Amino acid sequence: MKHWGLEMARVLVADDASFMRQMIREIVEAEGHEVVGEASDGDEAVEEWKRLQPDVVTMDIVMPRRSGIDAVKGIMDIDSTACVVMCSALGQETLVQEALQAGARDFIVKPFKPDSVIATLNKVLEKKED
């Protein structure tokens, strides 16, 4: 399905707060993308990534069991072209840097603003298609 000139993307949402998962889901679905799965910790994020092979993952940094950054590393070990966008909060700049070095494509900052979330997602998806 085409949407704004882009393929509809299959999105995996990883966040330990269902509040945040729902919020991202709403934003992403309003844009015409599909949320194919949700994960509530880093381990689950990697497992779901393997199972679903989504186009993009939104990855919270602070999660139980395995942090978002370790999950990015886990996913990169499997597929270095995987597309992960970090969800961060103000004050997590160092962690965001670390995640980007580990292979994350970009980041969005809480509290989420729908426009900037979509802009970031579309930007990384566009690049992915190149």
Next chain:
Amino acid sequence: MDLAKYRAIFIEESTEHFAEISQALLELEKDPARVDAIDVVFRMAHSIKGMAASLGYDSITELAHKLEDRMQLVREAGVVEPREELSVLFRGLTALEAMVGAVRETGEAPPADPELVSALAARSGPEAAPKKKRAEAPGAARRSSAPAPRLEAPRPPPTVRVNTRTLDRFLSTVGEVILNTSQVRTVSQSGVTQNTALTEGLDRMDRVVGELQRRALELRTTPLLRILEPLPRAARDVAERAGVRVEVQLRGAELELDRSILDRLSDPLVHLLRNAVDHGIEPPDARIAAGKPAVGRIVIEARRDKDTIRLSVSDDGSGIDLDGVRRRAQESGVVHPDLAADLTAEQIAALVFEPGLSTASEVSEISGRGVGMDAVRSTLESLGGAVEIATEPGRGTTTTLVVPITAAVQRVLLLGVGAETVAIPIAKVERIEECPTERIERAGSDAFALIDGDLVPVLDLASHIAQPAAAPGRYTHLVLTEVRGERVALSTERVAGQQQIYVKPLPELLRGARALSGLTILGDGRPMFLLDPNQIA
């Protein structure tokens, strides 16, 4: 964005987080270096901050942020300072709970307490971490916590949240299915010839409906943990103000109970716990002088006993001052002075449940909150349960809430009296005996029968439900049951079998009839009442 929806999720999710933070802080009180507990508090504070920020609750965001920052420093140090720092963390949690509570009530977040905000910001004390630049902190901490063993509990299966109203509607529909099935059976049996295929089909349907009903009822049950979990922390708060030290142990929290009952047990339990801490446990020096450990012990235990759950709160404190209770009971006119001298210790202890006595002279800031022991008793009685108390001077007190495990669907015994059929819960029936009428001995208006060598009072069901008594036949049926701990025989004209019924609450008009505990609609459409044997006599 649907604000109301997200606000509801925020309230629910942060409330769950508060429980986890509370649990983790209590663990840190025992072992200030538990990396996993430190981590939980940090993560939960972070998560609450993110949600609050998304909804524009700036004051909650600020306080959660301060708590998160403080936990970041604790993570770096690898240990929490167990006195002042832990106390500040608890205060932070209490304040956040209150603020989210205000959001629940008013939709607005009140401002954060500036004193608390600065207390959270200033980490001092012997364990304080070397100062680091804020920007470096998170990465460093993450690395230092990475090699820590994973101590978290195994992941529970995924869950969904269901609105209780939706659940109740669903259960009510299942109840209707049960009623309809038995109505169809009644119709099928009224034909002249029996249709075997129909009967077999109905039998299969009964099994499926039974399974459906069992599963549906499971949905309503919730582990006791839900109401027990906050208690250790509540005890700690009370203890801190009362100047005593306590450790609370929970046992049997995995037992499950119907949620509607569970929710009503919360206040009584908190009251018993407050009493135990505030009036039971002695100050540390008094305990040491009495040869006890400085830290008082309170055990909250749930145990299944037949069709009841017994929830007890035991402390190893000073016990109830029985002479004081006796004196107060006399002064307030609850007990006549001549009788007071003859009361046994148990009877005196039970006096604390009398209205106006429990909170009379020992009103304290903490326990004297208007819910006395009489309120505990009336709550339990309205649930069809009871409260028991046992105390030993110098050794402690155990108060037990006895709660029936009632459910919306019950197996009942049908008893016929004249044209009327009534039901009593089969769990309350010990056995049924056929007894020759002449063996029932009458003494004035009382009747007795010799059963298992004991004289058991016989209650005539017909007269208790205001039905004309039938002409006595040669035999009568005695249904042996228990009324407030005493064996009692209900005499009835006929026993009309047993059945699974879906118990509906009584209509408003009949609420005053205490002996009736519910209502069901029979297969033929007539109503049938469920009797509470405890209220007949």
